[in-house]
Amino acid sequence: MTGTDPSLPDGVERREFDGDERLSTRGEPVYGEPTNGEWRAWDAGRSKLGGMLELGMDTGLSGDETVLYLGAANGTTVSHVADFAGPTYAVEFSPRPVRDLLDACEPRPNLFPLLKDARRPETYAHVVEADCDVLVQDVATRGQADVAVRNRRFLADDGRLLLAVKARSEDVAAAPDAVFDEVLSDLRSTYEVLETRPLDRFHEDHLGVVATPR
Amino acid sequence: MNRRRERMCMTTDDADLPGDVSRAWFAAGDGESPADRVRDGDAEAPADWPALAVESGFAADEDDYYATLREATVEATRAEVDERERADDRQLLHAVRAMDDAERVANELAERVSEWAGTLFPDAGTGIEGCRELAERDPDGPAEERVVSLATRVAEIDGESGELEAFIESRAPIAAPNLSALAGPVLAARLISLAGGLETLAKKPSGTLQVLGAEDALFAHLRGHGSSPKHGVIYTHEYVRGTRPEDRGSASRALAGKLTIAARIDHYSGDYRPELEAELDERMRTIRARAEADGGGSE
Numbered sequence: 001m002t003g004t005d006p007s008l009p010d011g012v013e014r015r016e017f018d019g020d021e022r023l024s025t026r027g028e029p030v031y032g033e034p035t036n037g038e039w040r041a042w043d044a045g046r047s048k049l050g051g052m053l054e055l056g057m058d059t060g061l062s063g064d065e066t067v068l069y070l071g072a073a074n075g076t077t078v079s080h081v082a083d084f085a086g087p088t089y090a091v092e093f094s095p096r097p098v099r100d101l102l103d104a105c106e107p108r109p110n111l112f113p114l115l116k117d118a119r120r121p122e123t124y125a126h127v128v129e130a131d132c133d134v135l136v137q138d139v140a141t142r143g144q145a146d147v148a149v150r151n152r153r154f155l156a157d158d159g160r161l162l163l164a165v166k167a168r169s170e171d172v173a174a175a176p177d178a179v180f181d182e183v184l185s186d187l188r189s190t191y192e193v194l195e196t197r198p199l200d201r202f203h204e205d206h207l208g209v210v211a212t213p214r
Numbered sequence: 215m216n217r218r219r220e221r222m223c224m225t226t227d228d229a230d231l232p233g234d235v236s237r238a239w240f241a242a243g244d245g246e247s248p249a250d251r252v253r254d255g256d257a258e259a260p261a262d263w264p265a266l267a268v269e270s271g272f273a274a275d276e277d278d279y280y281a282t283l284r285e286a287t288v289e290a291t292r293a294e295v296d297e298r299e300r301a302d303d304r305q306l307l308h309a310v311r312a313m314d315d316a317e318r319v320a321n322e323l324a325e326r327v328s329e330w331a332g333t334l335f336p337d338a339g340t341g342i343e344g345c346r347e348l349a350e351r352d353p354d355g356p357a358e359e360r361v362v363s364l365a366t367r368v369a370e371i372d373g374e375s376g377e378l379e380a381f382i383e384s385r386a387p388i389a390a391p392n393l394s395a396l397a398g399p400v401l402a403a404r405l406i407s408l409a410g411g412l413e414t415l416a417k418k419p420s421g422t423l424q425v426l427g428a429e430d431a432l433f434a435h436l437r438g439h440g441s442s443p444k445h446g447v448i449y450t451h452e453y454v455r456g457t458r459p460e461d462r463g464s465a466s467r468a469l470a471g472k473l474t475i476a477a478r479i480d481h482y483s484g485d486y487r488p489e490l491e492a493e494l495d496e497r498m499r500t501i502r503a504r505a506e507a508d509g510g511g512s513e
Contacts, residue, residue: 073485087280094391095298096484102292110280112287114252115294126257127239127287129264142488154260172492 007056010063011084017041023050025083028107031076031100044202047077048138048164051202057195057210060160061085061134068132068154070118070147071139073097075104081136082111089128093117118147121154131156140169145186148211152190155213161191163209164199176205183207190214233261239286240272248282252290303389303412309382310403316375323368331361342372391486392476396469396494397451404447405473416474416481423477424448424470448473453498458505468497 005014008023015024017034023042034041044050052059064086072078072090074097082088082104090105091114092098098115105111116124118139132154139147144165155161165183167176184193191211199206235241237257242248264279273279324342331338331348334357339347348365351358379400386399390412393402408426409415415423425432427447435442445454445466457465472494479487 094485095295095388098291098295102288102295105284105288109284112284113291114287115291115298122256122258125260126237126255127252127263127283128260130233130260130262140485140487140489168489168492169487172489173496 007058008053009059009061009065009084012042012053012061012063012080013039015039015041023054025080027079027083030079030104031074042080043076047080048199048203048206048208049077049081049136049162051199051206052162052164052197052208052210054202055197055199055208057197057208059162059210061162065133066129066131067134067136068128068151070135070137070151072101072113073138074100077136077138078111079104079108082108085134086110087129088112089114089124089132091116091118091124118151119143121151125153128154130154132159134160134162136162138164138166140166142170144169145183148187149190152213157213159213161209161211161213163187163211164203165207165209167205167207176207180207184209187211233259233263233266235261235266235270238263238266240267240282241270247289248286249289249293252286253294298388303406306382306386306389306403307407307411309378309385310400310407313375313378313382316371316378320368320371320375323364323371327361327365327368331365334358334361342368345369345372390477390480391484392479392490393473395486395488395491396476397448397473401447401450405477408447412477412481416477418474420467420471420474423474424466445470453494457498457502461501461504464501465498468501469494472497 014021024039026038029040042050044054063084067085067088069078069090072092078090088111101113105113114124135155167179170179192214193211195210197208199208239251242251264276267273267279324345327345328340345365345368349369353359353362382403383399386394386402406412425443425446428443431443434440444463453469454466
């Protein structure tokens with residue numbers, strides 16, 4: 001088989017698109033991305049999780065997981081996640097991008113959209129199931145560590161947190177590294193941090209974090 | 215499935231799975247659809263909802279559960295998106311104009327009431343407060359009846375203006391989250407109203423936004439009378455009003471620049487970017503530091 005890579009979950013493969021080998025998943029196109037047969041390119045420059053996979057971070061993803069995705073925005077990344085994962089809960093706070101997210105949900109029976117505030121998990125704990133395998137977080141808000149801590153309740157004890165920290169959302173004036181240190185130290189109250197990697201190649205001033213509950 | 219249902223009936227009181235089923239999205243009450251419950255329900259902690267739904271007989275099996283969940287979440291989300299977007303810029307534009315009208319009319323009528331009431335009640339107060347107090351009185355005779363009735367209307371119109379302001383404060387952050395965060399909801403609504411809508415505001419250059427509401431001064435300047443206005447309605451913003459006069463030009467230019475970006479993000483993307491506010495704060499710190507460097511206060 002072309003393009004299978006042990007670090008990638010089942011359902012994510014490197015395939016040729018216009019002569020370039022790129023990450024891809026199998027599903028209906030969402031945002032006009034290039035396709036190759038049933039496969040559609042997953043643009044790491046538009047997706048922090050894509051960037052983490054492209055950099056070879058050990059996400060622990062194997063495919064078919066139950067996923068809670070915080071900060072789904074217009075559904076670019078979460079649509080790829082739903083292509084390879086099991087039940088996928090997509091939480092987004094702004095109504096406008098959710099319009100596009102609803103379009104991405106259309107052909108995906110395992111993708112559940114929720115117009116909710118990720119800082120208030122009690123407003124969706126009656127919908128999202130306990131013991132999710134993966135918590136993906138990409139929210140542009142101050143207090144990103146706090147959001148991850150509050151949403152720990154959804155994650156199985158051996159689950160994974162896949163977090164993209166955006167330095168500029170915490171403090172535009174501070175040096176990104178100082179911001180990352182602070183976020184990681186807040187995170188360690190609840191999580192054991194397994195791996196961190198700057199995502200600069202794809203996303204400026206972002207840090208990719210893999211963690212598991214303490 | 216039938217056997218499962220029976221088992222469920224026997225175990226409703228002592229469910230063997232942890233979690234409070236009564237909180238679940240699928241435990242909708244009378245007259246409430248599962249989609250309503252997705253939208254308005256809550257629970258402190260999640261539970262194994264798929265298993266609980268099957269156990270309680272709500273779903274035949276896990277596949278059935280997820281199919282129903284998807285239907286309910288899509289329906290709930292679509293309905294809420296539609297509803298929240300109806301709280302759009304047009305509604306704000308009307309609300310802020312109505313609020314200004316109500317305030318102006320209340321003040322005009324209050325003047326009339328004071329003048330008239332002075333001839334009948336020697337101790338009558340003035341302004342809207344005076345009207346509130348008059349509205350409580352027992353009128354004696356037809357003339358007093360008219361005055362008290364008019365005073366009651368003034369108090370009501372003033373109350374409506376307050377309600378309109380509360381409406382703007384709750385809706386502006388939805389229609390224009392970034393602009394509201396930077397300008398405050400009422401100023402955000404005023405800018406949208408002066409421009410004629412969020413889209414037109416988003417398409418205006420920052421220099422135009424800066425002087426929105428100062429059209430008289432701007433056109434006087436263009437005709438060759440007087441200096442160009444430094445600020446329009448954004449004068450009400452603390453970052454302009456609270457900056458010393460010689461730095462107000464820089465302050466309004468910086469503020470207008472960020473407000474323009476905020477309006478564009480609100481119109482074209484709609485997601486909230488807290489870093490904008492931080493960037494503005496940072497810029498204003500620099501501008502205000504000039505006053506300290508000159509050894510003076512900010513006033």
